Amino acid sequence: MDNNKLQPARGVKDLIGDEFLQFQKIIDIARQTSSNFGFMEIATPIFEFTEIFKRTLGADSDVVGKEMYSFIDKGEHNITLRPEFTAGIARAFISNGLSQHVPLRLFTTGALFRYERPQKGRMRQFHQINFEIIGAKEAKADVEAISLAVLLANNLGLKDKLRLEINSLGDNESRAKYKSELVQYFNDYKNSLSEDSLRRLQINPMRILDSKDENDKKLLKDAPKMAEFLSSYAADFFEQVKAGLTNLSIDFIHNPLLVRGLDYYTHTAFELTTTELGAQNAVFAGGRYDNLIKIMGGQDTPAIGFAGGIERLILLSNLVIEKKQPISIVPIGEKAEFMADKLSFILRSSGFYIDLALNGNVGKRLKRADKLNAQAAIIFGDDELANNIVKIKDFATGEEQITNTSQLIDKLAIYS
Numbered sequence: 001m002d003n004n005k006l007q008p009a010r011g012v013k014d015l016i017g018d019e020f021l022q023f024q025k026i027i028d029i030a031r032q033t034s035s036n037f038g039f040m041e042i043a044t045p046i047f048e049f050t051e052i053f054k055r056t057l058g059a060d061s062d063v064v065g066k067e068m069y070s071f072i073d074k075g076e077h078n079i080t081l082r083p084e085f086t087a088g089i090a091r092a093f094i095s096n097g098l099s100q101h102v103p104l105r106l107f108t109t110g111a112l113f114r115y116e117r118p119q120k121g122r123m124r125q126f127h128q129i130n131f132e133i134i135g136a137k138e139a140k141a142d143v144e145a146i147s148l149a150v151l152l153a154n155n156l157g158l159k160d161k162l163r164l165e166i167n168s169l170g171d172n173e174s175r176a177k178y179k180s181e182l183v184q185y186f187n188d189y190k191n192s193l194s195e196d197s198l199r200r201l202q203i204n205p206m207r208i209l210d211s212k213d214e215n216d217k218k219l220l221k222d223a224p225k226m227a228e229f230l231s232s233y234a235a236d237f238f239e240q241v242k243a244g245l246t247n248l249s250i251d252f253i254h255n256p257l258l259v260r261g262l263d264y265y266t267h268t269a270f271e272l273t274t275t276e277l278g279a280q281n282a283v284f285a286g287g288r289y290d291n292l293i294k295i296m297g298g299q300d301t302p303a304i305g306f307a308g309g310i311e312r313l314i315l316l317s318n319l320v321i322e323k324k325q326p327i328s329i330v331p332i333g334e335k336a337e338f339m340a341d342k343l344s345f346i347l348r349s350s351g352f353y354i355d356l357a358l359n360g361n362v363g364k365r366l367k368r369a370d371k372l373n374a375q376a377a378i379i380f381g382d383d384e385l386a387n388n389i390v391k392i393k394d395f396a397t398g399e400e401q402i403t404n405t406s407q408l409i410d411k412l413a414i415y416s
């Protein structure tokens, strides 16, 4: 086989050793923290009909326009590997008739796929921890979702590394007004706008706020701000969210330029951002999506949610992984060796973590026990076996004791 083909494809990676343990720990912390808010875990399919994403994320969004892994399957269905969770979860909410159970708090995790240019913290296959509160129109739900994101960041040891930015994208009425103001403003600067922003001016002018182009950024300084065009409902809603955060002593920055890359958002948008990952500054991101479920054909169901990128969280957090410490079995002699297999099986069946080297003399086995940071070793030779006794050596205290095999499990209880 061509050696190049033995590499992983561009933008994907293997998770091995400590990195895998960090990955799992992040998911464990997400599961634990969100369960304290009443979140229930679900799993949705890795692929959906392409329409699910095309109709909801926005025809002009980078995700739909350039990044989806779409293909026609053998049954001629147009299929897409999920680039995000929310649209698939909204589909699941409708197909499973879950509307009588609102408000529903749903947690999910898994792999997602976007054909992006790979960079530090930006992959083509990546993973999220994702949270949705479905069927909640109250600003309290926004505060709850944001407070979960903040608490998660704290529990992942990122308290001082992330800052919370929020904005209101208003309702349909507010946005229609704002968009026409923005178009009017930028029409006067068409010659200085970047190519990307010029295109967005036609299709989705609010995405210009997100431009990374230095010249666009200068123009944005004097551009009209969304806050001035919020309807009274949207303005009041945003005030409630801010007051709710202040009530919880959660610090935030109102960033009037914060817009999201997906089109389904309304009202609250928020991100927990870092300066440590270069261009990939959002670690947790989300917002309210009051129209999505209705657009997909469901009942009018307001909702809010957010997701955190696990790869970015691994890069940022220095989670300490506690490695489980085994009990090492150290047989000396042929019969003892045979007995060691049986003893290991019995002890593993009783719930102990047992390490039994596949070969090697006593010295080598004890070295291995030391390397694995074993709690204790059970050492026995053929003679001990004949008398049904073994030696337990405790590595923390250095103490050794001889015990009858019938009492072994009781004696080992302190190591379980």
Ligand code: HAM
Pocket (backbone or CB within 6 Å): 083, 084, 085, 086, 114, 116, 121, 122, 123, 124, 125, 126, 127, 128, 130, 131, 132, 261, 262, 282, 283, 284, 285, 286, 287, 289, 304, 305, 306, 307, 308, 309, 310, 311, 312
């Ligand atoms: P998003 O902003 O597209 O939102 O992604 C959320 C997070 O996923 C980002 O802040 C980042 O940490 C991570 N992420 C996104 N793309 C990549 C990538 N290519 N490589 C590595 N990490 C990445 C959503 O996906 C929304 N569905 C979030 C949401 C849930 N909104 C409401 N509910």
